[in-house]
Amino acid sequence: MIFAEELLLVLKKNKINFFAGVPDSVLKNFTNLIDTKKNIKNLILTNEGSAVGTAIGYYLSTNKIPAVYMQNSGLGNSINPLISIAHKKVYKIPMLLIIGWRGAPKLNDEPQHLAQGAITKKILSLCGIKNCEIEKKNDLKKLKSLISYSRNKNQIVACLIKNNTLKNKKNIKSKQKFINPKFLTRSSFIKILLENVNKSHKIISSTGYLSREIYSQIDKLKSDIKPFYMVGGMGHTSSVSLGYSLKTKKKIICVDGDGSFLMHLGSAVSIRNYSKKNLKYILVNNYSHESVGGQATNIENINIKLFAKSLGYKKYFYISDKKQLKYTIKNFLNSKDSAFLEVSIKVNKSENILPRPKDLQKVKKEFIKL
Numbered sequence: 262m263i264f265a266e267e268l269l270l271v272l273k274k275n276k277i278n279f280f281a282g283v284p285d286s287v288l289k290n291f292t293n294l295i296d297t298k299k300n301i302k303n304l305i306l307t308n309e310g311s312a313v314g315t316a317i318g319y320y321l322s323t324n325k326i327p328a329v330y331m332q333n334s335g336l337g338n339s340i341n342p343l344i345s346i347a348h349k350k351v352y353k354i355p356m357l358l359i360i361g362w363r364g365a366p367k368l369n370d371e372p373q374h375l376a377q378g379a380i381t382k383k384i385l386s387l388c389g390i391k392n393c394e395i396e397k398k399n400d401l402k403k404l405k406s407l408i409s410y411s412r413n414k415n416q417i418v419a420c421l422i423k424n425n426t427l428k429n430k431k432n433i434k435s436k437q438k439f440i441n442p443k444f445l446t447r448s449s450f451i452k453i454l455l456e457n458v459n460k461s462h463k464i465i466s467s468t469g470y471l472s473r474e475i476y477s478q479i480d481k482l483k484s485d486i487k488p489f490y491m492v493g494g495m496g497h498t499s500s501v502s503l504g505y506s507l508k509t510k511k512k513i514i515c516v517d518g519d520g521s522f523l524m525h526l527g528s529a530v531s532i533r534n535y536s537k538k539n540l541k542y543i544l545v546n547n548y549s550h551e552s553v554g555g556q557a558t559n560i561e562n563i564n565i566k567l568f569a570k571s572l573g574y575k576k577y578f579y580i581s582d583k584k585q586l587k588y589t590i591k592n593f594l595n596s597k598d599s600a601f602l603e604v605s606i607k608v609n610k611s612e613n614i615l616p617r618p619k620d621l622q623k624v625k626k627e628f629i630k631l
């Protein structure tokens with residue numbers, strides 16, 4: 262165990278004051294801490310590649326080492342700017358990667374993290390990125406020498422942190438602004454949605470609490486709806502929905518979170534461009550990465566209605582309270598045109614003890630079969 266405050270102290274002593282990244286539950290005690298510090302810059306970005314890009318730009322303007330934080334599942338998103346720009350054979354940009362190591366060998370974890378966890382260190386080695394694991398206070402010395410190496414040789418370095426390693430000395434309150442309306446919960450929306458779908462619909466849902474909520478309710482109801490849960494591949498729910506929708510007469514309902522929607526926002530353009538009327542898109546917006554610690558997604562900077570309209574959706578629907586719920590869902594599902602539904606939900610801690618789909622082969626088989 263290490264206190265996030267001790268980790269931060271080492272980084273500050275080594276002149277690292279700039280952080281950019283995508284939130285992760287393993288690192289939340291650290292990233293929520295830096296978010297409260299006035300003399301530290303923390304940019305919560307939409308994907309890990311953009312975080313590396315921003316860090317490169319920061320270095321070019323300041324000559325200081327930036328830190329990029331991410332879950333190891335986001336390593337793939339970051340590889341392109343790491344290897345094609347920052348790498349020692351290209352521009353030699355020094356940088357520290359702080360990586361939450363899900364699926365680390367010998368630790369119990371969800372199926373979607375196991376393959377990635379087993380190869381994380383190998384990927385770093387293949388990329389020529391020197392790295393260390395930090396598990397206890399003493400390991401911070403290794404981190405210190407890695408940062409010196411990064412500075413002296415202009416190299417990318419990384420530290421890996423396993424689940425449950427980082428603690429806080431005192432409780433940190435997330436700086437999440439809670440701008441979302443306080444009326445509708447995720448579970449009440451999902452309940453009414455599930456009551457209004459039938460075997461002519463196919464649900465594809467995103468990483469985070471949405472898939473877990475749908476899974477939980479379907480399990481309790483013993484419903485014969487068999488969704489495809491995107492337990493990983495964050496940001497690709499809409500692309501999977503597009504691919505599935507092209508060769509079927511069924512109505513595809515893509516249920517996406519705001520963090521997931523923003524991660525590969527360009528897909529929104531492709532989907533509108535290539536989808537037929539059978540693809541219905543739902544953005545369930547809680548303005549946060551709720552399932553990994555409640556960090557802001559910054560989605561309030563977009564006018565979603567204008568965005569959906571400008572993409573070419575013929576119909577935009579909005580729900581933020583229980584009264585309009587059934588009526589709007591029915592209208593949305595029955596809409597003959599392309600349709601975008603935005604559902605504004607509140608963050609609700611008490612709702613969040615949710616099961617996770619475990620048997621993914623069964624999920625796939627049942628989804629395909631029906």
Ligand SMILES: Cc1ncc(C[n+]2csc(CCOP(=O)(O)OP(=O)(O)O)c2C)c(N)n1
Nearest residue numbers: 335469470495518519520521549550551552
């Ligand atoms: C590529 C990648 N980066 C980061 C993560 C870690 N992660 C899992 S869920 C999640 C938040 C998703 O946010 P949102 O779609 O708004 O859903 P919510 O957490 O609010 O349910 C993050 C960042 C991941 N799984 N994959």
